[in-house]
Amino acid sequence: MNPDFQKRLDSVTGYKDSRQKCADEVLENPELFPELVQLCFQTSNKNISKACWVLELVCYEKLEWIQEYLDFFCPNIKNLTDDGALRSISKVCLLLTIFHFKKAAIILSENQLQQITETCFDWLIKDTKVASKCYAIRALHLLGKHYDWVYPELKIILEKDYIHHSAAYKAVGKEILKKINHQK
Structure with missing residues (x-):
């Protein structure tokens, strides 16, 4: 592990400029990327959210x-389990599904697709923050084009949970339900 990189990561704040400065460092020094990925999943690391x-x-x-x-x-x-980490990782999962299904720039194995699908459903049914749920819903919509069982399950969850969530969840849920219903 690179102690200098860890110190810089320690100084990252929630401000976009601060996060972007550290991201730019990784982009300029690709050898830091493997360490960054590792840090995202070290659950004992106090900087897990920042790494994500x-x-x-x-x-x-x-x-x-x-x-x-x-x-x-x-x-x-x-x-x-960290909310800040989940939000960012759920967005990365959405990007992965978009680039796998729509742009064919990322190749996900069947096992990786299943792992993302299962985790996205877990985020929906657990007490996860709304942003993570919204990214999961969008990723599951794309995954439902690959797995025929996803849409019926997603539809049940969205219809059941719709009234209990925020305006953002309702907007995404309504949009995806409309898309699911029009694909039949």
């Missing part, structure tokens, strides 16, 4: 970098 924030921003620019780490990333997403 930075990973999300790096993935916006260089999503292909995560391809060789998917065998580590996908089975470990289910172990995250």
Whole structure:
């Protein structure tokens, strides 16, 4: 582990500029990327959220970098519990599904697709913050084009939970329910 990088990660704040500065450092020094991925899943690490924030921003620019780490990333997403980490990792999962199904720029194995699907459903049924749920809903909509069992399950959850959630959840839920119903 690079102690200098860990110190810089320690100084990251929730402000976009701070997160972006650290992400830019990783983008300029790709040798830091493997360490960043590892730090995202060290649940005892006090900087887990910060590492995930930075990973999300790096993935916006260089999503292909995560391809060789998917065998580590996908089975470990289910172990995250920190809300800040979950929000960023759920966004990375959405990016992965978009780039797998729509752009064919990322190749997810059948096992990786299943791991993302199961974790996204877990985020929906657990007491997860709304942003993570919304990213999970959108990812599951794409995954439902691959797995025929996803839409019926997703529809049940969205219809049942719709009234109990925020305006953001309701907006995404309504949009995805409409898409599911029009695909039949």
